[in-house]
Amino acid sequence: MNRTQVSRKPKFKKTVFENGLTLVTEQLTGFRSLSLGIWVKTGTRHETPPVAGVSHFLEHMLFKGTEKRTALQIAKEIDQVGGEFNAFTAREHTCFHVLLLDRDYGLGLDILVDILLNSTFKPDEFERERRVILQEISMVEESPEELAYDLYFEKIYGSHGLGKPILGTEKSVKQLARKDLIQFFRSHYRPDQLVISVAGDVSHDSVKKKLHSLGQKSWPGRAQSLRTARRRGELAPRVQSGAWWVPRPTEQVHLIWGVEGPHFDSPDRFVTFLLNVYLGGGMSSSLFQEIREKHGLAYTVYSSLSPFCDSGVFSIYAATQPEQVALCLRLVEECVQKIKNEGLSQSELRMIQDNLKGTILISSDDVESRMSSIAKNEIFLGRYVSVQEVCEQVDRVTVDDIRRVAHQLFQSSKRSFLALGPKPSKKVVQQLGFQVGR
Numbered sequence: 001m002n003r004t005q006v007s008r009k010p011k012f013k014k015t016v017f018e019n020g021l022t023l024v025t026e027q028l029t030g031f032r033s034l035s036l037g038i039w040v041k042t043g044t045r046h047e048t049p050p051v052a053g054v055s056h057f058l059e060h061m062l063f064k065g066t067e068k069r070t071a072l073q074i075a076k077e078i079d080q081v082g083g084e085f086n087a088f089t090a091r092e093h094t095c096f097h098v099l100l101l102d103r104d105y106g107l108g109l110d111i112l113v114d115i116l117l118n119s120t121f122k123p124d125e126f127e128r129e130r131r132v133i134l135q136e137i138s139m140v141e142e143s144p145e146e147l148a149y150d151l152y153f154e155k156i157y158g159s160h161g162l163g164k165p166i167l168g169t170e171k172s173v174k175q176l177a178r179k180d181l182i183q184f185f186r187s188h189y190r191p192d193q194l195v196i197s198v199a200g201d202v203s204h205d206s207v208k209k210k211l212h213s214l215g216q217k218s219w220p221g222r223a224q225s226l227r228t229a230r231r232r233g234e235l236a237p238r239v240q241s242g243a244w245w246v247p248r249p250t251e252q253v254h255l256i257w258g259v260e261g262p263h264f265d266s267p268d269r270f271v272t273f274l275l276n277v278y279l280g281g282g283m284s285s286s287l288f289q290e291i292r293e294k295h296g297l298a299y300t301v302y303s304s305l306s307p308f309c310d311s312g313v314f315s316i317y318a319a320t321q322p323e324q325v326a327l328c329l330r331l332v333e334e335c336v337q338k339i340k341n342e343g344l345s346q347s348e349l350r351m352i353q354d355n356l357k358g359t360i361l362i363s364s365d366d367v368e369s370r371m372s373s374i375a376k377n378e379i380f381l382g383r384y385v386s387v388q389e390v391c392e393q394v395d396r397v398t399v400d401d402i403r404r405v406a407h408q409l410f411q412s413s414k415r416s417f418l419a420l421g422p423k424p425s426k427k428v429v430q431q432l433g434f435q436v437g438r
Contacts, residue, residue: 012374012384013204017215020192024374024384025204028367034200035371036108037097038116041195041379042188044091045161045234045308051176053168054184056089057133061181062096063087064125066118071125074111081107089166092308093379099368102201109210112196116189117219126178134174137167145300145317148254148420151246152315156239156258156416162308190222191215197375199367236311245419245436252319253421257332259409261305261312264380270393271405272305272314277352278344279303279335280316286335287316295331297324309380314409322422326431329417336410343403357391 011027043055063085064071078085083100096115098108140146150165157163168176191214198207239260262269280287280303291301301318320328344352363369364387377385419436429436 010199010370010386011204012386014378014384015204015208015215017191017211019215019218020190021211021215022195022378023198023204023208023211023215024195024378025198025202025207026370026374027201027203028199028370029201031201031367032101033099033367034102034105034108034198034202035097035099035367036105036112037095037197037371037375038112039195039197039375039379040094040189041092041193043089043093044164044166045236046188047161047164047184049172051180051184052164052172053133053166054176054181055094056167057129057173057176057181058185058189059087059089059094059096060129060133061121061126062115062119064129065120065122066114067120068118069111069114074115077107077111083108085111091162091166095372095375097368097371105198105200105202105207106210109207113211113214116194117214119185121178121182121185123178126181130173130176133167134170137170137173140165140167144248144250144252144254144420145319147248148246148256148317148418149315151244151420152256152258152416152418153313155242155244155418156313157311158237158240160234160237162236162311186221187223191219195375195378197371197378199370199374236308239311239313239414239416241414241416243417243432243434243436244438245421245424246438247423248420250421253322253325253419255318255320255325255328256315256418257329258313258315258416259411259414261314261409262307263310263312264307264376265309266307266312268401268405268408269307270390271397271401272409273356274349274352274394274397275339275402275406275409276303276305276314277356278339278348281352282355286338287318287332290331290335291318291320291328295327297321297328297331322424322428325419325424325428326433329432336406339402340406340410343406344399346399349397349399349402353394353397356394360387360390360394 013025015023047054063074078098081100081104083098083104085098087096096112098112100108140150154163196211262272277285279285280301282288287301287303291297292299298318298320303316306313306315316332318328374384377383
């Protein structure tokens with residue numbers, strides 16, 4: 001009997017309309033909540049330096065009113081039915097999503113389509129939101145963990161779009177003109193660049209019928225189809241190795257240790273997911289036990305994966321006192337070296353497989369998680385991947401796979417390290433045993 005059982009059998013369907021707009025749905029019977037998302041295949045990596053941060057700026061502006069709804073009316077219509085309307089910008093995509101009851105999905109669709117087709121980008125709203133975003137950028141400066149990751153990605157990807165902060169910079173946001181934002185919107189927010197994703201107890205045909213006119217015609221003022229190369233953006237470079245210490249007047253030093261990881265559709269992605277669980281995926285992980293529980297060096301320590309369409313990063317984060325940086329790094333290296341040299345026993349592998357599958361199965365009961373999953377699989381893989389298939393892929397990973405991928409990932413010549421915190425003393429530099437740049 002298979003160790004993975006999925007009691008619910010969702011119905012997935014996909015339609016590509018005449019103008020290139022893609023609809024994916026997963027009908028989940030028995031749910032009252034429903035999640036709708038519009039995913040734009042555009043993010044930070046598609047921006048040019050003069051308009052850095054424009055994707056995130058657009059994310060804000062699409063909440064600010066259309067030809068028939070003010071920003072307040074948009075908020076009220078969602079609030080009146082107990083729904084939630086939100087959005088986020090990532091390095092390779094932007095998403096606008098609504099959570100509401102299944103009975104109200106027509107309202108959710110209407111609002112999402114309205115902001116796509118009829119947003120006005122009024123000058124006064126543009127200037128007001130510019131001030132809001134500048135405040136958001138200032139908040140990152142006061143959030144060392146988030147700032148450390150922004151700086152780390154800038155170091156390892158250099159001038160490439162994957163290395164740029166999603167919010168843009170204070171300089172770029174101050175210089176961004178409304179006409180540049182509208183031009184970017186018309187160039188990238190077009191039918192063939194969009195995926196509409198729906199998860200909940202609603203039929204595909206019902207949603208398809210409501211979107212029929214949207215999918216049969218070109219949209220006013222939108223550019224012609226983008227070339228494939230432009231859709232992806234400039235090819236990602238190899239992740240750079242190195243060591244950097246960025247001085248900041250913080251109480252702790254915020255450490256990021258990383259290597260190049262698998263891209264989104266890598267055949268080894270599930271092996272790496274399991275390595276992530278073992279090293280830093282929870283309270284029983286090796287990093288948590290060594291750095292926090294045994295040595296008391298950090299309150300927060302974890303590992304994470306950041307996969308992209310043609311690149312990826314496997315990273316470890318910890319925050320510790322300046323005099324403990326060298327010891328913290330040594331323990332990270334020991335944990336990594338141990339799994340690289342010794343691998344895992346069959347029982348250890350079974351434990352992290354069950355851990356990962358448990359996380360996957362629990363999230364499958366959340367309509368927002370399913371809406372996100374089917375959209376990302378469409379964008380990055382071009383196909384549907386069921387929860388059952390994911391769990392089966394996790395079960396196929398062997399102890400030999402773990403050791404092989406650990407050897408591939410954790411090569412000493414390819415590691416990178418960034419510290420954000422008070423300028424290191426000579427003693428700390430000596431303890432590190434290597435030079436750090438700025």
